[in-house]
Amino acid sequence: MSTPTPPTLDTHQAKLAAIRKLIASAKRWDLVFAGAGLLALSFGLLVLVALFADMLISGWMRINLDFFVSFPSRRAENAGILSAWVGSLMVMFVTALSAIPVGVAAGVYLEEYAAKNWITDIIEINITNLAGVPSIVYGLLALGLFVYQFGFGQSVLSAGLTLGLLILPIVIVATREAIRSIPQVIREGSYALGATKWQTTADHIVPYSMPGILTGCIIGLSRAIGETAPIITIGALTFIAFLPASPVSASAPFINFDWLMSGFTVMPIQMFNWTSRPEEAFQQNAAAAGVVLVVMTLSLNAIAIYIRYRLRKNIKW
Amino acid sequence: MEPPVSITETLMPVPDAAGVHTHAPASDRLKARFSRNLKERAIEGVLFLAAFSSVATTLGIVYILLSESWVFFQHVPLKDFLTDTQWTPLFDDAHFGIMVLLSGTLVSSLVALLVAIPLGTIIAIYLSEFAPFAVREIAKPVLELLAGVPTVIYGYFALLFVTPILQWFFPDLGGFSLLAAGLVMGVMIIPYVSSVSEDAMRAVPMAIREGSYAMGATRFQTAVRVVMPSAFSGIAAAYILGISRAVGETMVVAVAAGMQPNLTWNPAEPAATITAYIVQVALGDLPHGSIGYQTIFAAGLSLFVITLFFNILGHWLRRRYREVY
Incomplete structure (x- = not known):
């Protein structure tokens, strides 16, 4: 039997070295993981680059003025996207006109007016759920409701309203977030001067949250412009060699609404149509249309980012 | 139009006929x-x-x-709808087995999740626990961009870029496959998975991390053994929302997976998903009110029920992690 020897300086140092080694080896995992993280991130970036480069390379030859001012054609080299981009613009107009007022009003109601009760709870749960409904289900709603029950047919109006419903949750959420960032003292100041709730809202709350609201609306529209599935579902035609009637005319009454009920096609549908053809010439057209579509989406996003940047710079509560 | 009444007119004393100032009645x-x-x-x-x-x-x-x-x-009796193994609604011998479309949806979603969940989780941990401020500021808009690209463009990419590459590795692969569609769909879903899980991890209080560091744990150990378990329900919510996205995705599968109904579990085969079937019917010219027209609503109802289930589960889980701290 020997009594346990008290730890000498040497064994103590040895233990310390062992612990240090353990930590060092654990820290190696830090590096490995940081590397993996960067790799995963750059993989995402790589996909984006490959996507754009591939489309640009195959579509470059087709992007010229003729491509923008020609109707689709059975001969790939004559085909263009005139009816598609005009259709997209018209549909976006209806979408913006329907979704933005309703969405902003709903956001204002939920932030400024709504009482904390079960009806408000239902509306809130409902908005989060709507944001998760697949876009094609909106297409089915529009097919049953707008196209057949309301009798709008397969028109610009049906498509615009469908996309309007689709981006409504985006507009509502953006409006609420913008309003929430306005400090309470602004409201109190307005009430102290005798303003009513609506005067406070219309003269202070909404103008001050405008940049945030605009950003949300633009991001919603950039989502809508690329949506294909719901518009195919309502039965948009894929081959359209005419333009909807012009909304403005030279003679009285100058403005007409025939275009609302007109048949139409939009950019993503035109691209889908060309992609699903076996001939390579049409697939080049698809690539060119894709480049145009991406540029449209990206420029909308860039505008939104710019507005957000201005907002951060100019407003300090 | 009446001229707007100014505040002074309504609140201030106004002179009456005799020139005496009185309040309005x-x-x-x-x-x-x-x-x-x-x-x-x-x-x-x-x-x-x-x-x-x-x-x-x-x-x-x-x-x-x-x-x-x-x-x-x-x-069509509900029992046939759920158990039939053929989906041929437009043939003379019509069968309506939703299982066929469901298998396509499941396989493509599974492939997508095998891409999106590992990559999305790694990116989320990296951004939340490792990345310097500057990297995060650049990475987040790029990821947002990944989610902002129109889906029809991903369809083009899957069919004309990814499929040829896959065929180079697997020469037997056909022009349409669930594999190609699923892989691209996975990349598309990464931002949904990563941003919700990152939010969940960043919501974990700093003190919990500091406790872990004080015990001598490294960043990686803290991230995996402390932060991730604390943010578990939020991360689970992110995965579930990712599933719901994958199930409802339409254009990628419609373009790249072919539209032939095919009861299969093999990702290398072409098959139609629920969403691709709806697109296929909508592209054709089915008369309103015919049975073929109604199948897309039955298919849509199945889709709606599935995604609703996942969405509710996801939101429930997300709510839970918010309540912990």
Whole structure:
């Protein structure tokens, strides 16, 4: 039997070295993981680059003025996207006109007016759920409701309203977030001067949250412009060699609404149509249309980012 | 139009005929207040209607899907719909087995999740626990961009870029496959998975991390053994929302997976998903009210029920992690 020897300086140092080694080896995992993280991130970036480069390379030859001012054609080299981009613009107009007022009003109601009760709870749960409904289900709603029950047919109006419903949750959420960032003292100041709730809202709350609201609306529209599935579902035609009637005319009454009920096609549908053809010439057209579509989406996003940047710079509560 | 009444006119004493300053009669002021309240009420009502329109949308979706499917299920018993192994609604010998479309949806979603969940989780941990500020500021908009690209463009990419590359590795692969569609769909879903899980991890209080560091744990150990378990329900919510996205995704599978109904578990085969079937029918010219027309509503109802289930589960989980701290 020997009594346990008290730890000498040497064994103590040895233990310390062992612990240090353990930590060092654990820290190696830090590096490995940081590397993996960067790799995963750059993989995402790589996909984006490959996507754009591939489309640009195959579509470059087709992007010229003729491509923008020609109707689709059975001969790939004559085909263009005139009816598609005009259709997209018209549909976006209806979408913006329907979704933005309703969405902003709903956001204002939920932030400024709504009482904390079960009806408000239902509306809130409902908005989060709507944001998760697949876009094609909106297409089915529009097919049953707008196209057949309301009798709008397969028109610009049906498509615009469908996309309007689709981006409504985006507009509502953006409006609420913008309003929430306005400090309470602004409201109190307005009430102290005798303003009513609506005067406070219309003269202070909404103008001050405008940049945030605009950003949300633009991001919603950039989502809508690329949506294909719901518009195919309502039965948009894929081959359209005419333009909807012009909304403005030279003679009285100058403005007409025939275009609302007109048949139409939009950019993503035109691209889908060309992609699903076996001939390579049409697939080049698809690539060119894709480049145009991406540029449209990206420029909308860039505008939104710019507005957000201005907002951060100019407003300090 | 009446000229707007200025505040001074309504509140200040006004001279009467004799030139003596008096207040406006109380009844006038009450009347003004009454009409002001009425206007306020009316505006509140309009705003409420706008907010309620979202509920109306949901009711509309449920009504349309149920009413059209109701007619469908008068012709096709629910049992056949759920158990039949063929989906040939437009043939003379029509079969309506949703399983066929469901298998396509499941396989493509599974492939997508095998890409999105590992990559999305790694990116989320990296951004939340490792990345310097500058990297995060650049990475987040790029990821947002990944989610912002129109899906039809991903379809093009899957069919004309990814499929040829896959064929180079697996020469037997056909021109359409669930594999190619699923892989691209996975990349598309990465941002949804990563941003929600990152939010969940960043919501974990700093003190918990500091406790872990004080015990000598490294960043990686802290991230995996402390932060991730604390943020578990949020991360689970992110995965579930990712599943719901994958199940509802349409254009990628419609373009790159082919539209042939095919009961298969093999990702190398082409097959139609629920969403691709709806697109295929909508592209054709089915008369309104025919049984083929109603099948897309029955298919849409199945899709709606599945995604609704995942969405509710996801939101429930997300709510839970918010309540912990």
